[in-house]
Amino acid sequence: MHAAIIYPLLKKFLQNGWVEQSPMPGERGQTRKQYRITPAGRKYLIEQLSIFSEQDASNDGAFLFRVAFFDAFPRQKRLDILEARRRYLNLRRIDFAELSVDPHGKSFGTVAVDRHRARIQDELRWTRKLEQQIESDKGDITSPPAPTRRDTRRRS
Numbered sequence: 605m606h607a608a609i610i611y612p613l614l615k616k617f618l619q620n621g622w623v624e625q626s627p628m629p630g631e632r633g634q635t636r637k638q639y640r641i642t643p644a645g646r647k648y649l650i651e652q653l654s655i656f657s658e659q660d661a662s663n664d665g666a667f668l669f670r671v672a673f674f675d676a677f678p679r680q681k682r683l684d685i686l687e688a689r690r691r692y693l694n695l696r697r698i699d700f701a702e703l704s705v706d707p708h709g710k711s712f713g714t715v716a717v718d719r720h721r722a723r724i725q726d727e728l729r730w731t732r733k734l735e736q737q738i739e740s741d742k743g744d745i746t747s748p749p750a751p752t753r754r755d756t757r758r759r760s
Contacts, residue, residue, distance in 0.1 A: 621645070625637050625639050671685075671734070683735060683739075693731070
């Protein structure tokens with residue numbers, strides 16, 4: 605991201621109390637600013653990530669990013685995200701089922717379509733497994749947040 609985007613956002617985040625700033629020594633003797641997310645910033649981040657649209661469901665990166673934060677979401681939000689993704693995948697599965705390909709299976713088009721079909725089926729199985737894990741409460745275990753650098757320094 606360009607500095608013209610980053611620094612105005614950091615200023616907004618500071619003003620809203622979502623991040624805190626502290627001076628740190630730089631590599632060449634200069635003072636650098638270090639930013640850390642605050643509890644209010646974490647809360648805001650989780651609120652924003654819990655908004656999961658149909659467009660987000662169709663985006664691999666947006667979906668996997670939310671899965672990475674599942675420990676921070678309530679159980680029902682996790683299930684809702686998985687359901688939205690499954691709806692999208694099932695629509696894609698139908699789209700690919702309707703594609704006509706080389707009946708002899710020798711074209712590269714057939715290979716590509718088969719690969720997409722396999723990836724969709726694999727992800728549908730994976731999302732079902734995640735749902736079962738959540739339903740059985742194994743997926744409802746929340747671990748404490750990882751210690752920050754500052755927390756680690758305090759212990760030493």
